Amino acid sequence: MDELESYGLQHFKLHSLAEGVHTAIAENGGQAISNAGLVDLGGQVIVFDTFLTPQAAVELRRFAIDRFGEVSHIIINSHYHNDHIWGNQVFAPDGLILSSAATRQLIATAGMEEFEWFRSNSAQKLESLRTEYQNSTDEQRKNEILLWIGEYGGIVEALPQLSVRMPDITFTASLELHGNKRTARLITFEGGHTGSDTILQLPQEGIIFMSDLLFVGCHPYLADGDPAMLLKALKEISLLKASHYVPGHGPVGTTADLKMLIEYIDLCYATARKLVTDGNVKEEQIAELKVAEKYSTWMLPKFYQFNIRFLCQSLSTAGAADQP
Numbered sequence: 049m050d051e052l053e054s055y056g057l058q059h060f061k062l063h064s065l066a067e068g069v070h071t072a073i074a075e076n077g078g079q080a081i082s083n084a085g086l087v088d089l090g091g092q093v094i095v096f097d098t099f100l101t102p103q104a105a106v107e108l109r110r111f112a113i114d115r116f117g118e119v120s121h122i123i124i125n126s127h128y129h130n131d132h133i134w135g136n137q138v139f140a141p142d143g144l145i146l147s148s149a150a151t152r153q154l155i156a157t158a159g160m161e162e163f164e165w166f167r168s169n170s171a172q173k174l175e176s177l178r179t180e181y182q183n184s185t186d187e188q189r190k191n192e193i194l195l196w197i198g199e200y201g202g203i204v205e206a207l208p209q210l211s212v213r214m215p216d217i218t219f220t221a222s223l224e225l226h227g228n229k230r231t232a233r234l235i236t237f238e239g240g241h242t243g244s245d246t247i248l249q250l251p252q253e254g255i256i257f258m259s260d261l262l263f264v265g266c267h268p269y270l271a272d273g274d275p276a277m278l279l280k281a282l283k284e285i286s287l288l289k290a291s292h293y294v295p296g297h298g299p300v301g302t303t304a305d306l307k308m309l310i311e312y313i314d315l316c317y318a319t320a321r322k323l324v325t326d327g328n329v330k331e332e333q334i335a336e337l338k339v340a341e342k343y344s345t346w347m348l349p350k351f352y353q354f355n356i357r358f359l360c361q362s363l364s365t366a367g368a369a370d371q372p
Contacts, residue, residue, distance in 0.1 A: 059104035066253045077194040079202030080104035081131040085257045089227025095123045098135030101202040105135025126259035127242045128154035136213035147215040148236040150244035174200035237281040239274040254291040264298030266347035271358035320359035329360045
């Protein structure tokens, strides 16, 4: 995996995974927030996710044109979360946007509610984060705050021209895209990270773009999906035998990172199940929980308590015996 350094990028770093296959890894403090990918099919280029902001998407489009020429783009929206789709408008004029049918519906409903919330609250949130950053003495926390400053700062900058661009074409279950250089396969998993999440598999190269079905080096956010379905999806994906797994957040991973995330979710379940069984589902108990040492350096540590709280609620509702 080679890093491409000569493009003066502000929001992400580019890495080459194979000839004509690149991944854009978000820089902390930049306005991309999530990762994206470019795949040259031959005559057409797949853009897998488009970042949080048009500002970051403009950089990706500029690189795509420089590297592959003025070819048509096929834009894949992996799921409805804003940090993966709000750059759509940059690619839309000369490309088609694809998503699962369920993802398009979620963009039109929960996604538009999300848009309205950020339009109303981003400026205030940004100011609060800047104040917290200036007053914080915890370096790990300051590093995390930089991520959120990049997010809200990027949104505030983008809002005057920002629009939510909907997918043009939808599919269910799976879809194959064929070019004269390679074939790419889209596979959708329902109810994992969100109501619908699509991965991009390059079978010949052993590369899978996983978006937020995989987090590497940072805590996942489990509360917008079904962690049991996420476990099922991860185990199914591990059978595809890839060598490179591009996460939605964090550096490019391996099978070891898939295994670590599975173990993390299992640990969250075990921790929540014990709290429920012991009758200790109290906010102070959850707030005092410490994550295992192997996850102690992961970014977004507050997500651990969010995940435990969500699982405790789920287990209390469904019954601990009915969960993994």
